[in-house]
Amino acid sequence: MPIEVPHMKWWGWGVEGSSFEISGKPGLFPYLKRELGVTDEQVTTPPVPLADVRMPERKLNGPFEAALEKVLRADQIRNDRHERLIHAFGKSYRDLWRVRRGEVERAPDLIIYPESEQDVVAVMAAALEHSAVIIPFGGGSNIAGCLEPRDKSGRYIVSLDMGRMDRVLSVDKDSLIARIQPGGWGMRMENQLREHDVTLGHFPDSFLYSTLGGWIATRSAGMQSDVYGKIEDMVVALRMVTPAGTIITRTVPKCSNGIDVKQLCIGSEGILGVITEATMRVHPLPESRKIYGYLFPDFESGAAALKECTRLNIWPVIARLNDPKKTALSFAFKGTKTPFKALLTQVVKWWIHHVKGIDFTKCCMMIVAFEGDSATVERTRLLADGVYCKHGAAGLGTEPGRGFEKAKFDFPHLRDFVMDRNIMADVSETATTWANLLPFYRDTKRSIEQAITDTGSLPWVGCHISHNYHTGASLYFTFGCRQCPGREMEQYLYVKKAAEDAFMRNGGTLSHHHAVGTEHLPWVEADISPAGVRAVRALKDGIDPKNIMNPGKIIPSDQPLADWGLSGDSSKLFSAGK
């Protein structure tokens, strides 16, 4: 009996039937209206009906399909319209913008569901022999364009859906490691780990719809990375099937065996091969988890508190500081209150303003979570509380934390909601050092705001600091505005470029945890240097000389910006705000 692999809906985030819940958030639409100048609460720009999606006929590759039929069962091979559609894109803004309008320029010609590493090896051999391109597909949640078919030579394209390889194979509780298949959604994997009382500790915003293989291939970060590490810190060993054979690394904590081939596989975004198994560091399920909200007088004081905690070795599992804009947005998410709660809120507000002296237009909300044995949680919380209070924060107790826990995986749904209303919304995240953090933040925020203003819309640009390290932290920007009718994609690219240009100008990286894909190709050379690009190309050419693995990703072309969608002097595209 084959495993039924779940998928997200073709036009947006989450499974069919799930959506963003606006009811119970009476302040949200007024906030969007005020901030973005939106007038109509009704849906104005819905996705086209499924029947209206225009998708090219699938290409045929008889010899390849014949070779497959010898090694796979019929139910492992699909080519129907719906399967092709859901495997045609990830969930980037550009992906959704196109698919919602029914524009699918290229979709995979075949979808294959391997059930073992042996199946993957067989598919790879057939693809090499019969000139097929392979795009590995995990949860389909990538927002950097990693999944889009991009083969300049127009070959037959296979989406290799890893969803049936979704098992935790073994758990070694003595060494705290688990051998895990790459293709199960996050919760499916965690549920299996929990049977052994362990957790991976990796919870990206996409957790419900993303997979271990995807996390490793994109160097993902979970919201608890401060303590559990980024995914590259968690991989003890892995297996990756490539056109040059299967790379297998040993299950050892650390080694000195030349260039670390494990690290060549991590972050390779499918251009070298398919991850078929990983041995991951796991942790006992925490005995206790506590989550709190704090309100800081401003972004600067909050950032100073975050840094001080790293210096004092105080490590909450989450410490996410919203800037004033994101704080205001989070307030707009608040639900309807009972009269008593409303009164209580007034009292707390009075206290925050008059006793703590916090200005509500500048204040910044921080969500902080602690995990571990009860004594450690309490001790860490007290130490952190001391640091936060020293920097002027007001403790808001556990209610903001409860709200965060309930909604922590819901944020991507909001994009569908606003896209239904002619609003562009996207995110760009980076990382930098503590010394550079605030000037970087200000310059980037200003740049994105200016770019949106140039396009004639009211800008909304918010940011949060998360993923704290010894050396610095991540800056995660969210931006949105009304779309320019008829110029929506141009407008989006103009704004996105302003964000990424600011990242490069300020010494940041093109992405902290969302990958290169196609969306960040114009900034790769600036990020890793031309010689760095040559190194990656050397790997690609040597491992996959026929370029069958996910072509067009990571390695920029000679004209990356034009390929990306902007050419010539794009600074002159919009001038409303100039």
Added chain:
Amino acid sequence: MPIEVPHMKWWGWGVEGSSFEISGKPGLFPYLKRELGVTDEQVTTPPVPLADVRMPERKLNGPFEAALEKVLRADQIRNDRHERLIHAFGKSYRDLWRVRRGEVERAPDLIIYPESEQDVVAVMAAALEHSAVIIPFGGGSNIAGCLEPRDKSGRYIVSLDMGRMDRVLSVDKDSLIARIQPGGWGMRMENQLREHDVTLGHFPDSFLYSTLGGWIATRSAGMQSDVYGKIEDMVVALRMVTPAGTIITRTVPKCSNGIDVKQLCIGSEGILGVITEATMRVHPLPESRKIYGYLFPDFESGAAALKECTRLNIWPVIARLNDPKKTALSFAFKGTKTPFKALLTQVVKWWIHHVKGIDFTKCCMMIVAFEGDSATVERTRLLADGVYCKHGAAGLGTEPGRGFEKAKFDFPHLRDFVMDRNIMADVSETATTWANLLPFYRDTKRSIEQAITDTGSLPWVGCHISHNYHTGASLYFTFGCRQCPGREMEQYLYVKKAAEDAFMRNGGTLSHHHAVGTEHLPWVEADISPAGVRAVRALKDGIDPKNIMNPGKIIPSDQPLADWGLSGDSSKLFSAGK
């Protein structure tokens, strides 16, 4: 005024004049005599006089040297006999065995001292144009054969001595990072960092004579890696000059920008390029440092205590557990005592044996160090003490710690002492998971002992556990025996092969922190898989198609064991113990 670059002596460890101090260790020679069956305390196998060293005439490359003279000063270029000799080898057992007999088959033809990245770029360009091979040289302390000239095509060979690029360029105390040149010996670098009240926290046994560039190129581990990390965890950014241009990565704590090119440079052992600068994570100088000795009833209880500390998040900066053999050796190092101290020792011994019930033939010494602010040090020490005592350990106070601190960088000198007396001595280290640690230890120890017995000598095989991780730890084996006259190298290879074969058979890695070089080439394919080797070769071919960078390292030939020195059925070489 050019910087005078210090070097170790040509025939052994340390600078000229330094040597192993046997006086004041009355128990040591009797111990070696008993354990190894050595009879003569006098030097029997000294190194040949310098004048007797046989070294081939240097090759000439007029066009290359002419090109260099245009860009470098005369004092940056050396070709005299002594310079060629000290750059001909590292300090592996094989290196020393040959050079002590005056056998130098191949030495560099030129030694260049770059003073800037620009100098390195110029040397690289000239080498590419005029067919010269470049071997980057740090401190010359490598024990895996990384520095040996190994060019099958017999080209002109340059040793690029990085010793004049020895400065700490800047320290950002806000972000706790420092930009550091690669070529200064450890103490020179630390002294500059200490002017800013920070430390790198990286103290390998070779610290006094090794360099940052070498540490990064070999994925080194310092003795305090449990807290400060292995070198690959400390590199925030780096610059590496390659034949394909200069790879430059950005100063960001973490990123998702495709395959991590920084990780391609780390561990590349000079085969891709020359590291010219690194931005490193640094730490405030610890306010307090405490170091203690504990005696465990046996290796098993000590290992259990080490693991339990990792589970309880108790992290001393050092926790090094000697097995019974290494414990006995450390006792043999003890100095002469005053009558009062001797009496005190008797009392302590009585207590350990009769009250704690510890058997001196099985007991295991652990050295444990704590660093940080005083309160944290005291708190961590108390927690660790609780775990150790639970596992039956007897605390020995601070005296063993003082002994360790005084002698911690001296151990490599012992090899020169025993090599003067016809004794072979070497180390091989690996890493494995906690679940596998003890069976791995026993099988490997037995294998090395058997191999030495086969050669007709009494075996001495000791081990310590150090470098503790969430997932497992390192096993560091030391072995020694009387040499077989006339078959010394064959005997050594036979024993070394037994150690490395055991590492592979038991699921370990070929080295935890000593690199591949030439000495571990026969085990690379088993360690990283044939496809892994292809990936490394792809990088090498793409970045350095003319193979001018340190050829013959990391990537095994088609007959690695024969190239290494053993061919045919080496299991039949010795049969004394069979």
